[in-house]
Amino acid sequence: MSDDSSANDALGTLRAAIKQAVTDVHEQTPLAQSFTNFVTINLVANAQLAAGGTAAMSYLPDDVIATAEIAGSNYINVGTLLPFFKDALPEIARKLHENGKTWVLDPVAAGIGETRTFILESFRDAPPTIVRGNASEVIALDAMWGLADADSTDPTTRPAGVEAVDEVDAAIDAAKRVARHLAKHSPVGKGAVAVSGAVDLVTDGERTFRLPGGSAMMTKITGAGCSLGGVTATYLAVAEPLVAALAASLLYDRASEIAEVKSDGPGSFQVALLDALWNVTADQVAASDIIETN
Amino acid sequence: MSDDSSANDALGTLRAAIKQAVTDVHEQTPLAQSFTNFVTINLVANAQLAAGGTAAMSYLPDDVIATAEIAGSNYINVGTLLPFFKDALPEIARKLHENGKTWVLDPVAAGIGETRTFILESFRDAPPTIVRGNASEVIALDAMWGLADADSTDPTTRPAGVEAVDEVDAAIDAAKRVARHLAKHSPVGKGAVAVSGAVDLVTDGERTFRLPGGSAMMTKITGAGCSLGGVTATYLAVAEPLVAALAASLLYDRASEIAEVKSDGPGSFQVALLDALWNVTADQVAASDIIETN
Amino acid sequence: MSDDSSANDALGTLRAAIKQAVTDVHEQTPLAQSFTNFVTINLVANAQLAAGGTAAMSYLPDDVIATAEIAGSNYINVGTLLPFFKDALPEIARKLHENGKTWVLDPVAAGIGETRTFILESFRDAPPTIVRGNASEVIALDAMWGLADADSTDPTTRPAGVEAVDEVDAAIDAAKRVARHLAKHSPVGKGAVAVSGAVDLVTDGERTFRLPGGSAMMTKITGAGCSLGGVTATYLAVAEPLVAALAASLLYDRASEIAEVKSDGPGSFQVALLDALWNVTADQVAASDIIETN
Numbered sequence: 001m002s003d004d005s006s007a008n009d010a011l012g013t014l015r016a017a018i019k020q021a022v023t024d025v026h027e028q029t030p031l032a033q034s035f036t037n038f039v040t041i042n043l044v045a046n047a048q049l050a051a052g053g054t055a056a057m058s059y060l061p062d063d064v065i066a067t068a069e070i071a072g073s074n075y076i077n078v079g080t081l082l083p084f085f086k087d088a089l090p091e092i093a094r095k096l097h098e099n100g101k102t103w104v105l106d107p108v109a110a111g112i113g114e115t116r117t118f119i120l121e122s123f124r125d126a127p128p129t130i131v132r133g134n135a136s137e138v139i140a141l142d143a144m145w146g147l148a149d150a151d152s153t154d155p156t157t158r159p160a161g162v163e164a165v166d167e168v169d170a171a172i173d174a175a176k177r178v179a180r181h182l183a184k185h186s187p188v189g190k191g192a193v194a195v196s197g198a199v200d201l202v203t204d205g206e207r208t209f210r211l212p213g214g215s216a217m218m219t220k221i222t223g224a225g226c227s228l229g230g231v232t233a234t235y236l237a238v239a240e241p242l243v244a245a246l247a248a249s250l251l252y253d254r255a256s257e258i259a260e261v262k263s264d265g266p267g268s269f270q271v272a273l274l275d276a277l278w279n280v281t282a283d284q285v286a287a288s289d290i291i292e293t294n
Numbered sequence: 295m296s297d298d299s300s301a302n303d304a305l306g307t308l309r310a311a312i313k314q315a316v317t318d319v320h321e322q323t324p325l326a327q328s329f330t331n332f333v334t335i336n337l338v339a340n341a342q343l344a345a346g347g348t349a350a351m352s353y354l355p356d357d358v359i360a361t362a363e364i365a366g367s368n369y370i371n372v373g374t375l376l377p378f379f380k381d382a383l384p385e386i387a388r389k390l391h392e393n394g395k396t397w398v399l400d401p402v403a404a405g406i407g408e409t410r411t412f413i414l415e416s417f418r419d420a421p422p423t424i425v426r427g428n429a430s431e432v433i434a435l436d437a438m439w440g441l442a443d444a445d446s447t448d449p450t451t452r453p454a455g456v457e458a459v460d461e462v463d464a465a466i467d468a469a470k471r472v473a474r475h476l477a478k479h480s481p482v483g484k485g486a487v488a489v490s491g492a493v494d495l496v497t498d499g500e501r502t503f504r505l506p507g508g509s510a511m512m513t514k515i516t517g518a519g520c521s522l523g524g525v526t527a528t529y530l531a532v533a534e535p536l537v538a539a540l541a542a543s544l545l546y547d548r549a550s551e552i553a554e555v556k557s558d559g560p561g562s563f564q565v566a567l568l569d570a571l572w573n574v575t576a577d578q579v580a581a582s583d584i585i586e587t588n
Numbered sequence: 589m590s591d592d593s594s595a596n597d598a599l600g601t602l603r604a605a606i607k608q609a610v611t612d613v614h615e616q617t618p619l620a621q622s623f624t625n626f627v628t629i630n631l632v633a634n635a636q637l638a639a640g641g642t643a644a645m646s647y648l649p650d651d652v653i654a655t656a657e658i659a660g661s662n663y664i665n666v667g668t669l670l671p672f673f674k675d676a677l678p679e680i681a682r683k684l685h686e687n688g689k690t691w692v693l694d695p696v697a698a699g700i701g702e703t704r705t706f707i708l709e710s711f712r713d714a715p716p717t718i719v720r721g722n723a724s725e726v727i728a729l730d731a732m733w734g735l736a737d738a739d740s741t742d743p744t745t746r747p748a749g750v751e752a753v754d755e756v757d758a759a760i761d762a763a764k765r766v767a768r769h770l771a772k773h774s775p776v777g778k779g780a781v782a783v784s785g786a787v788d789l790v791t792d793g794e795r796t797f798r799l800p801g802g803s804a805m806m807t808k809i810t811g812a813g814c815s816l817g818g819v820t821a822t823y824l825a826v827a828e829p830l831v832a833a834l835a836a837s838l839l840y841d842r843a844s845e846i847a848e849v850k851s852d853g854p855g856s857f858q859v860a861l862l863d864a865l866w867n868v869t870a871d872q873v874a875a876s877d878i879i880e881t882n
Contacts, residue, residue: 037351038332038335038351038626039335039339039351040336041626041627041668042628042630042631042810042811043336045810046809046810046854046855046858049808050808050853050855055627055810057627057667058669059668059669060669060701062701062702063669063700063701063704066700066702067697067701079351080335080351080352080353081352081353081354081357082353082354082376082670083354084671109350109361112361113352113354113356113357113361115354115356115357116357220343221343222336222340222349223336264573265344265568266340266344266568266572267344267564267566267567267568268566268568268569270340270565270568270855271565271859272856273855274853274855274856275852275854275856276853277853278854279852332629333629333630333633334630334633337630373645374645375647376647376648376670377672403655406655407646407648407650407651407654407655408654409648409650409651410651514637514638514866516630516643517630557863559864559865559866559867560634560638560863560866561634561638561858561859561862561863562860562862564634564859564862565859
């Protein structure tokens with residue numbers, strides 16, 4: 001960074017923090033706890049281990065709350081709901097909030113099914129610290145929480161469930177509103193939203209970044225997004241929300257590029273992705289393209 | 295197919311439809327929804343993606359019914375039952391039936407446990423469009439549904455749970471009866487049964503086909519059959535039941551042969567199988583040995 | 589074994605039994621049933637298949653008890669609890685006990701959460717035949733069951749949940765007490781405890797063995813311990829508890845060493861581990877270092 005404009009200075013500070021987060025995870029092996037769907041629960045745990053952390057998965061409120069006392073952060077994914085989740089998840093979110101615990105939400109399939117909508121709406125007043133989703137899910141969450149009305153500086157509304165051609169751009173306003181809402185309620189005073197797509201987008205509600213690169217093969221395995229959410233929680237155990245969200249998305253972008261080159265299809269891609277999550281260095285993650293945007 | 299007897303003409307028509315189904319899945323990436331067991335749920339989703347489709351997994355009736363509205367077909371597998379499945383699965387089957395939705399059933403472990411028997415019996419009057427199972431399971435389902443009595447043209451009965459030496463042959467009559475029962479209730483007017491074994495067998499109740507080949511390593515990984523059921527639902531989203539069942543079984547036979555050659559044990563076999571499901575072409579599937587039988 | 593002291597004679601007898609167990613599993617493909625956590629259920633089943641056995645996974649009491657009638661042994665793992673497990677697991681343990689069925693327990697996260705403690709305490713009077721856990725879990729189980737008080741020859745008590753520097757040594761006394769408790773209630777008159785760590789420890793309460801070797805990569809994938817518990821049940825279907833626990837731990841040590849050499853990270857390590865579980869021979873397992881200790 002020899003051409004040091006003040007924008008580059010700010011980005012340099014961010015790069016240093018990202019590098020520190022990746023290094024800290026490798027040195028501290030922090031525990032991130034997950035309440036996650038049954039489809040990709042194994043990949044979430046293995047990705048957290050491959051990134052250098054440790055994993056514990058729980059569903060019972062007493063189990064989740066007890067484990068949260070020893071975990072550095074937590075992850076909730078609403079992919080495959082069981083009947084008891086309708087009571088358990090609002091209770092867990094409330095207790096995490098009361099106990100000042102940070103957590104990452106993956107609002108999988110937001111907008112589909114009454115039970116999922118009930119659960120996601122209940123998170124409004126005891127929200128996560130980071131949301132990691134695709135464009136449609138972030139837009140749906142913004143609509144459910146009524147944030148466009150509540151935030152008069154940015155009145156744009158979009159229908160839930162939209163999958164725009166440039167999906168990430170369709171979700172920028174919603175992502176910023178959600179991030180500001182998270183920050184307002186955050187135990188660490190800050191929040192972030194990561195929108196995954198062809199070009200990932202990460203915002204804390206004030207600053208917004210586009211992350212080019214990655215691999216289209218990520219859409220040909222199940223759990224690429226879920227496990228990114230889990231690894232985001234691993235980084236949140238050692239870093240502030242914006243840095244955690246950036247570090248995790250960048251690690252995935254670099255690892256998926258390596259995995260695509262090394263694989264012959266989705267089976268070997270997933271294997272190579274886990275290997276690359278393990279082998280990519282803090283320097284490689286921190287040196288990634290990061291494009292600040294409005 | 296230059297030696298065109300009328301039998302070969304009919305088979306040629308079938309091959310063209312199989313090729314079209316494989317091509318359509320790659321071009322349309324249809325969504326097939328699954329309510330499936332916890333052991334192999336990840337492989338089911340990854341196999342559907344590798345075959346070119348997309349996947350969504352659900353358990354709550356409100357979630358399943360909402361997702362069925364946007365899915366091309368559905369898959370139910372009764373492998374690992376939870377208590378609430380006893381009410382949920384009969385309700386889901388009835389609503390899929392009322393809403394004219396197609397679905398594939400894998401009657402895993404049919405005949406074992408009172409709850410599983412209760413659930414499978416409940417499907418009699420709101421049945422799937424395709425059944426995919428092993429010989430014992432198809433025989434057990436035929437017995438549970440009392441089809442031998444109801445179908446006087448084919449009065450043979452066999453005890454449930456039998457695992458014959460030539461297992462596929464033991465299930466031919468049961469498979470035909472079940473297929474005719476499915477057709478009677480089908481939203482598309484047709485049904486099919488696929489019996490997996492050393493030589494797979496597929497029937498729509500009128501025509502019956504043996505599919506030689508495949509790999510014995512398929513019995514050394516968990517979920518080969520379950521994921522074949524899921525991919526059958528993927529094809530059912532774009533093709534009629536007989537064609538869907540044939541295309542899926544043939545894709546698996548060709549992919550498993552390639553995977554066996556490329557692997558050194560069951561770990562690398564599963565990886566190579568997913569790669570091969572992705573790489574096998576519509577032409578390769580359609581050119582498979584297909585032996586019409588009685 | 590030409591230098592035949594009586595210690596070596598005894599070890600020679602044990603080696604012959606271990607070799608026989610590995611061979612018998614390959615020849616008889618015994619069924620071991622599992623009630624196990626959702627994170628690693630797929631790896632448990634695949635590991636049992638790779639070791640030469642067959643797998644069935646169940647959660648409903650009626651399903652578990654019906655399947656236990658045709659299974660050679662059973663496995664219960666308390667990793668990811670659902671609400672109904674609180675009633676189901678004590679009921680299942682009691683019925684397995686009444687029906688004289690052997691089973692292996694993995695007391696995952698023993699000491700965390702009220703529900704898990706309730707379930708593990710309930711196993712005191714209808715205990716498993718083998719316990720396979722890490723040092724902290726075995727120590728926690730010993731404390732929950734109040735065995736230090738009940739066994740005046742070995743009065744040492746340790747707090748639950750301790751993770752000692754030399755973790756296996758911290759658990760020796762607890763492991764012996766638990767093994768003697770299991771033996772007292774065992775349908776086969778014997779019990780065993782396997783403590784996994786950098787050096788594994790296996791005891792039947794009378795004789796104790798240290799098993800050096802293995803791979804540190806086992807801690808970088810999820811389910812190494814869980815799947816070892818499942819494979820222990822596979823061996824318990826054909827061998828006495830001490831032999832089953834030794835054979836399974838030794839197979840894992842040899843397989844993990846091979847997998848570490850063949851892999852580039854945790855993704856390829858898991859694939860290579862399953863391949864090695866399949867390829868390691870009975871002679872290789874039986875020729876392992878086995879160090880008898882006090």
